[in-house]
Amino acid sequence: xxxxxxxxxxxxxxxxxxxxxxxxxxxxxxxxxxxxxxxxxxxxxxxxxxxxxxxxxxxxxxxxxxxxxxxxxxxxxxxxxxxxxxxxxxxxxxxxxxxxxxxxxxxxxxxxxxxxxxxxxxxxxxxxxxxxxxxxxxxxxxxxxxxxxxxxxxxxxxxxxxxxxxxxxxxxxxxxxxxxxxxxxxxxxxxxxxxxxxxxxxxxxxxxxxxxxxxxxxxxxxxxxxxxxxxxxxxxxxxxxxxxxxxxxxxxxxxxxxxxxxxxxxxxxxxxxxxxxxxxxxxxxxxxxxxxxxxxxxxxxxxxxxxxxxxxxxxxxxxxxxxxxxx
Amino acid sequence: xxxxxxxxxxxxxxxxxxxxxxxxxxxxxxxxxxxxxxxxxxxxxxxxxxxxxxxxxxxxxxxxxxxxxxxxxxxxxxxxxxxxxxxxxxxxxxxxxxxxxxxxxxxxxxxxxxxxxxxxxxxxxxxxxxxxxxxxxxxxxxxxxxxxxxxxxxxxxxxxxxxxxxxxxxxxxxxxxxxxxxxxxxxxxxxxxxxxxxxxxxxxxxxxxxxxxxxxxxxxxxxxxxxxxxxxxxxxxxxxxxxxxxxxxxxxxxxxxxxxxxxxxxxxxxxxxxxxx
Numbered sequence: 001x002x003x004x005x006x007x008x009x010x011x012x013x014x015x016x017x018x019x020x021x022x023x024x025x026x027x028x029x030x031x032x033x034x035x036x037x038x039x040x041x042x043x044x045x046x047x048x049x050x051x052x053x054x055x056x057x058x059x060x061x062x063x064x065x066x067x068x069x070x071x072x073x074x075x076x077x078x079x080x081x082x083x084x085x086x087x088x089x090x091x092x093x094x095x096x097x098x099x100x101x102x103x104x105x106x107x108x109x110x111x112x113x114x115x116x117x118x119x120x121x122x123x124x125x126x127x128x129x130x131x132x133x134x135x136x137x138x139x140x141x142x143x144x145x146x147x148x149x150x151x152x153x154x155x156x157x158x159x160x161x162x163x164x165x166x167x168x169x170x171x172x173x174x175x176x177x178x179x180x181x182x183x184x185x186x187x188x189x190x191x192x193x194x195x196x197x198x199x200x201x202x203x204x205x206x207x208x209x210x211x212x213x214x215x216x217x218x219x220x221x222x223x224x225x226x227x228x229x230x231x232x233x234x235x236x237x238x239x240x241x242x243x244x245x246x247x248x249x250x251x252x253x254x255x256x257x258x259x260x261x262x263x264x265x266x267x268x269x270x271x272x273x274x275x276x277x278x279x280x281x282x283x284x285x286x287x288x289x290x291x292x293x294x295x296x297x298x299x300x301x302x303x304x305x306x307x308x309x310x311x312x313x314x315x316x317x318x319x320x321x322x323x324x325x326x327x
Numbered sequence: 328x329x330x331x332x333x334x335x336x337x338x339x340x341x342x343x344x345x346x347x348x349x350x351x352x353x354x355x356x357x358x359x360x361x362x363x364x365x366x367x368x369x370x371x372x373x374x375x376x377x378x379x380x381x382x383x384x385x386x387x388x389x390x391x392x393x394x395x396x397x398x399x400x401x402x403x404x405x406x407x408x409x410x411x412x413x414x415x416x417x418x419x420x421x422x423x424x425x426x427x428x429x430x431x432x433x434x435x436x437x438x439x440x441x442x443x444x445x446x447x448x449x450x451x452x453x454x455x456x457x458x459x460x461x462x463x464x465x466x467x468x469x470x471x472x473x474x475x476x477x478x479x480x481x482x483x484x485x486x487x488x489x490x491x492x493x494x495x496x497x498x499x500x501x502x503x504x505x506x507x508x509x510x511x512x513x514x515x516x517x518x519x520x521x522x523x524x525x526x527x528x529x530x531x532x533x534x535x536x537x538x539x540x541x542x543x544x545x546x547x548x549x550x551x552x553x554x555x556x557x558x559x560x561x562x563x564x565x566x567x568x569x570x571x572x573x574x575x576x577x578x579x580x581x582x583x584x585x586x587x588x589x590x591x592x593x594x595x596x597x598x599x600x601x602x603x604x
Binding site for chain 2: 062064109112113114115116117119120121123124125127128131132134135247251255258262293294295296297298299300301302303304306307310
């Protein structure tokens with residue numbers, strides 16, 4: 001089994017490298033700005049979902065409040081940039097650090113909660129964050145922040161003329177999140193997380209430090225999501241509390257992983273690849289009437305997939321071949 | 328207001344207590360109830376107060392159908408059961424919101440000049456709006472009725488028994504699906520009642536449920552999942568906290584108080600105030 005496992009991991013890495021390479025070439029053929037936009041969003045959501053999956057999928061602590069970390073990443077970057085002129089690159093790291101610290105701070109009380117109590121606590125804390133930002137005048141309150149345009153440059157991470165730099169950054173972020181997951185999956189942490197998810201009491205008795213491993217998952221997860229938030233802020237050049245910290249963001253982050261397969265390496269990527277283009281296309285082709293048809297289709301699809309494939313789309317691939325080689 | 332929160336929440340509490348499923352479309356049930364009440368008023372000029380039983384009956388059917396069409400299958404999931412429930416009911420909520428937008432447009436509607444709308448009554452020098460007062464009254468009656476229903480009737484006992492041991496219940500010839508479907512119907516009927524009353528003093532629009540749903544989850548969790556009395560108590564606490572916060576903080580921040588109290592309570596008692604286990 002060990003041999004299979006190592007071989008599979010090596011294979012995963014090769015597939016990922018090939019896919020990333022192909023994705024990097026995509027802009028050579030796709031010149032349409034609208035499609036490029038969809039690709040960027042798809043990559044971003046894949047990265048976010050992959051990060052969410054670390055805490056909620058691998059470690060089993062279902063969070064529906066990750067918009068908080070996303071918003072913190074976006075706001076830290078833009079507040080530092082617009083108020084103090086700090087370059088987004090540093091703001092991004094600062095945002096990630098702040099989010100990780102907050103995630104760990106919240107972990108102290110939150111990780112004592114079980115099941116629905118935990119889920120509701122995560123929703124509630126993100127909602128508090130949203131309300132506070134909406135009422136925080138220095139941070140632009142409900143109006144949000146418009147990022148000053150200072151021309152195209154990698155230094156300031158701003159590009160007006162072409163979307164390609166954003167595309168490559170999103171791709172890099174997606175690869176980073178995937179690689180971190182891949183790397184952690186086989187580490188001590190990865191095994192701890194799966195043990196904590198399956199049975200915290202048994203894990204504790206076997207010497208897994210349950211609390212610390214949840215904290216680790218929360219910190220990594222929040223850090224990566226905040227980087228995503230910083231990216232999104234620079235990409236749109238405008239943020240307001242509702243659009244970066246609203247509940248719908250927490251869900252949009254979770255959905256690709258849920259559809260693709262929770263707690264799996266490929267689930268979030270697969271889920272995002274299908275879900276995000278679909279969302280965007282239904283929105284622009286049948287949502288234009290403003291009558292909610294896109295919502296109906298989208299919602300029905302979520303119901304259908306979650307009922308028909310509780311383990312996500314990934315299970316379609318593994319069911320066929322992995323009869324014996326489970327782990 | 329607090330009692331009304333309690334009434335919205337108690338349906339959720341019933342469904343959860345019954346089968347450990349959190350209905351993430353609960354707010355949308357409320358929205359539908361408000362629309363039903365609105366249309367009964369516009370087309371048949373039935374005052375929301377009178378239509379409340381009709382709305383409750385309509386929602387009863389709706390809740391049972393939702394159980395049979397969606398939730399029944401969600402409960403069968405062996406893997407990721409929690410996620411499947413969350414996302415199937417959440418997907419349902421999105422569909423319902425979309426349907427409401429499609430059929431009723433996103434416009435804000437309200438029931439004009441209902442019997443109670445806009446009237447106030449003075450009790451010992453304190454002015455109280457009549458619709459809210461009526462809401463409180465109906466809520467208390469509904470709670471009492473539900474309590475008696477669960478503890479005094481055969482069906483109530485079947486609900487309790489099915490919750491405790493679905494396997495054993497099947498042996499004595501109780502159809503689990505029927506009991507659960509009726510339970511969902513009952514839960515939805517309670518939201519229907521709340522929706523009908525709220526229709527007389529709240530704007531009605533497709534997203535209206537969302538703003539109440541989170542408060543309903545907090546109310547239930549505050550009282551403790553699985554406890555009907557907890558939902559009642561939770562509702563009163565939430566109402567009081569909201570009123571107090573409104574005195575200290577700007578109106579846009581009034582829910583922060585509710586959320587903060589929820590966090591405080593579950594940190595001290597992770598099972599909610601009256602939660603079991």
